[in-house]
Amino acid sequence: xxxxxxxxxxxxxxxxxxxxxxxxxxxxxxxxxxxxxxxxxxxxxxxxxxxxxxxxxxxxxxxxxxxxxxxxxxxxxxxxxxxxxxxxxxxxxxxxxxxxxxxxxxxxxxxxxxxxxxxxxxxxxxxxxxxxxxxxxxxxxxxxxxxxxxxxxxxxxxxxxxxxxxxxxxxxxxxxxxxxxxxxxxxxxxxxxxxxxxxxxxxxxxxxxxxxxxxxxxxxxxxxxxxxxxxxxxxxxxxxxxxxxxxxxxxxxxxxxxxxxxxxxxxxxxxxxxxxxxxxxxxxxxxxxxxxxxxxxxxxxxxxxxxxxxxxxxxxxxxxxxxxxxxxxxxxxxxxxxxxxxxxxxxxxxxxxxxxxxxxxxxxxxxxxxxxxxxxxxxxxxxxxxxxxxxxxxxxxxxxxxxxxxxxxxxxxxxxxxxxxxxxxxxxxxxxxxxxxxxxxxxxxxxxxxxxxxxxxxxxxxxxxxxxxxxxxxxxxxx
Amino acid sequence: xxxxxxxxxxxxxxxxxxxxxxxxxxxxxxxxxxxxxxxxxxxxxxxxxxxxxxxxxxxxxxxxxxxxxxxxxxxxxxxxxxxxxxxxxxxxxxxxxxxxxxxxxxxxxxxxx
Numbered sequence: 001x002x003x004x005x006x007x008x009x010x011x012x013x014x015x016x017x018x019x020x021x022x023x024x025x026x027x028x029x030x031x032x033x034x035x036x037x038x039x040x041x042x043x044x045x046x047x048x049x050x051x052x053x054x055x056x057x058x059x060x061x062x063x064x065x066x067x068x069x070x071x072x073x074x075x076x077x078x079x080x081x082x083x084x085x086x087x088x089x090x091x092x093x094x095x096x097x098x099x100x101x102x103x104x105x106x107x108x109x110x111x112x113x114x115x116x117x118x119x120x121x122x123x124x125x126x127x128x129x130x131x132x133x134x135x136x137x138x139x140x141x142x143x144x145x146x147x148x149x150x151x152x153x154x155x156x157x158x159x160x161x162x163x164x165x166x167x168x169x170x171x172x173x174x175x176x177x178x179x180x181x182x183x184x185x186x187x188x189x190x191x192x193x194x195x196x197x198x199x200x201x202x203x204x205x206x207x208x209x210x211x212x213x214x215x216x217x218x219x220x221x222x223x224x225x226x227x228x229x230x231x232x233x234x235x236x237x238x239x240x241x242x243x244x245x246x247x248x249x250x251x252x253x254x255x256x257x258x259x260x261x262x263x264x265x266x267x268x269x270x271x272x273x274x275x276x277x278x279x280x281x282x283x284x285x286x287x288x289x290x291x292x293x294x295x296x297x298x299x300x301x302x303x304x305x306x307x308x309x310x311x312x313x314x315x316x317x318x319x320x321x322x323x324x325x326x327x328x329x330x331x332x333x334x335x336x337x338x339x340x341x342x343x344x345x346x347x348x349x350x351x352x353x354x355x356x357x358x359x360x361x362x363x364x365x366x367x368x369x370x371x372x373x374x375x376x377x378x379x380x381x382x383x384x385x386x387x388x389x390x391x392x393x394x395x396x397x398x399x400x401x402x403x404x405x406x407x408x409x410x411x412x413x414x415x416x417x418x419x420x421x422x423x424x425x426x427x428x429x430x431x432x433x434x435x436x437x438x439x440x441x442x443x444x445x446x447x448x449x450x451x452x453x454x455x456x457x458x459x460x461x462x463x464x465x466x467x468x469x470x471x472x473x474x475x476x477x478x479x
Numbered sequence: 480x481x482x483x484x485x486x487x488x489x490x491x492x493x494x495x496x497x498x499x500x501x502x503x504x505x506x507x508x509x510x511x512x513x514x515x516x517x518x519x520x521x522x523x524x525x526x527x528x529x530x531x532x533x534x535x536x537x538x539x540x541x542x543x544x545x546x547x548x549x550x551x552x553x554x555x556x557x558x559x560x561x562x563x564x565x566x567x568x569x570x571x572x573x574x575x576x577x578x579x580x581x582x583x584x585x586x587x588x589x590x591x592x
Contacts, residue, residue, distance in 0.1 A: 223488060223489070225493040225495040226499070226500055226503055228499055228500055229495045229497050229498065229499055229500075230493070230495065232496075232497045232499060232533075233495050233496045233497060236496065236497075236532070254532065254565070254567055255567050257496075257532050257533070258532050258533040258567055258568070258571065259533075261496060261497040261499070261532055261533035261535075262497075262499075262533050262535050262536075262571070265497050265499025265500070265533065265535040265537070265538075266499065266535055266536070266537060268499075269499055269500040269501065269502075269535070269537055272500070272502075273500075273501065273502060280502055326584070329584060329586045330586070332587075333586055333587065336587070355586060358584060358585050358586065359578070359581060359584070359585060360581060360582075360583055360584035360585065361584050361586065365584075367501065367505060367541070369505050369508060369509070369541075369544075369545055370544065370545040370548060371501065371504070371505060371540045371541050371544030371545055371579070372540060372544055372578065372579060372581065372582070373501060373537075373540065374584070375536055375537065375540065375578045375581075376501075376536075376537050379535065379536045379537070379574075420585050422581065422582070422583065422585070423577065423578075423580070423581040424581060424583075424584065424585035425585075426585045435585060435586055435587055436587045
């Protein structure tokens with residue numbers, strides 16, 4: 001943070017950009033943090049610079065003092081952020097100096113879910129980024145009564161780490177508030193209105209982030225548990241704890257637990273290996289929530305929602321580094337589809353992303369040790385299908401993959417792969433499930449904006465009968 | 480002759496209930512010298528970490544994918560490597576072993592690798 005001016009006004013001729021930081025922020029610092037902040041104020045040796053540095057330190061001390069009512073202006077220039085600048089490529093050129101901003105804006109988020117409205121949701125995120133670089137005050141109204149998908153909130157949470165604090169508040173419901181707390185957004189957004197508490201509370205799986213890309217020192221060693229394994233185990237334990245806390249306690253079956261562990265293990269492993277093309281050491285974030293939903297017939301549904309964000313290479317970027325025969329196949333397939341599809345409905349990136357779901361299509365189809373690859377995505381889909389075996393049409397599992405500008409929605413009627421004679425699992429997103437026919441554009445399409453990396457949203461419903469039987473078995477054993 | 484392959488230390492001192500990741504599987508293969516085991520005439524009893532609830536297909540591919548290829552078939556692999564585990568865990572290992580023999584891709588326009 002570059003401290004340049006401490007008065008609540010702008011001095012002419014300063015070329016740095018700034019933003020306003022309330023005294024509460026200064027007072028919230030620990031003594032050590034405050035001393036570090038003061039020590040970070042440098043001067044270049046000139047008398048004027050020394051005087052300015054002294055003045056800044058004095059002002060800081062005054063602001064830390066309880067009696068002080070003055071505000072502080074902290075100046076920070078435009079900083080490139082891969083996530084935000086990819087969503088809104090004009091962010092740099094549209095950046096308005098913070099002290100010259102007068103605009104106030106309200107962004108309304110409704111159907112904020114990649115599982116339900118991926119285009120609209122990405123548009124909303126772009127709108128927030130646009131407001132961040134132009135507005136003085138931004139109000140975000142969370143209009144959804146319930147959280148439909150945690151992944152976009154995670155993206156918002158990840159972005160806010162680099163956003164300047166323009167968000168001043170907004171309307172929010174109690175259901176969404178729990179989600180914001182889970183993804184650590186609650187302190188960032190000043191919520192000004194809360195609705196009454198929910199009858200069935202949301203049970204969050206707090207956001208976990210892997211260490212930054214390329215910083216591992218002992219990853220994959222056989223004697224150490226990996227971050228992916230740890231996160232998978234924690235998630236399965238969290239689901240079980242949640243089920244145990246219910247009025248009528250439930251429990252995961254061993255099969256369901258295995259499917260959850262497989263699902264998370266595969267998706268996080270993909271993010272780690274393919275998000276960082278150089279070292280197989282990409283980063284990821286995961287969060288989730290579980291809730292009981294009361295059905296109209298008086299019974300209950302046990303919904304689980306997970307979001308996984310990999311801010312590294314997109315699937316398309318990753319596949320560029322695939323061996324020649326894979327790239328050749330994908331290129332030929334693209335030419336074939338482009339010749340048969342309406343112009344512009346689906347681009348190369350989307351076709352490659354969709355193709356990456358099929359068994360054997362991978363950046364590393366055979367590793368140096370001879371092990372074949374490219375089975376992770378279908379294993380993930382298989383695990384979700386096995387977990388969400390509900391007979392109700394409105395409780396079928398669904399999965400949305402957004403990678404770069406591509407969107408692939410795995411859901412009814414295209415969620416069950418078939419196995420070819422050669423043993424490949426195929427999901428072609430058309431009625432015949434044939435890869436030489438175009439995928440349904442309602443389920444595989446190109447988005448108007450790009451996301452940096454890949455975001456996976458998952459929703460599935462646990463089977464009530466299985467959960468009850470598992471809990472009964474455990475009780476019998478305990479007895 | 481039967482040999483014991485003790486993988487119980489894979490979990491280290493931490494409580495994990497899943498083995499996942501292709502790279503981790505490959506590293507484990509190297510650490511436990513599975514190449515040499517493949518070539519030896521002995522049968523191998525594989526002991527997995529206690530409390531293990533899942534083993535992902537990617538891990539199985541990384542650790543045993545080359546073994547299945549070397550031995551020629553899934554049945555030959557399970558003749559040599561004996562997993563004394565619960566059925567749901569065994570089916571996960573079997574699925575991973577089966578993928579080891581799947582070659583190429585299902586995409587049209589097959590090119591030579």
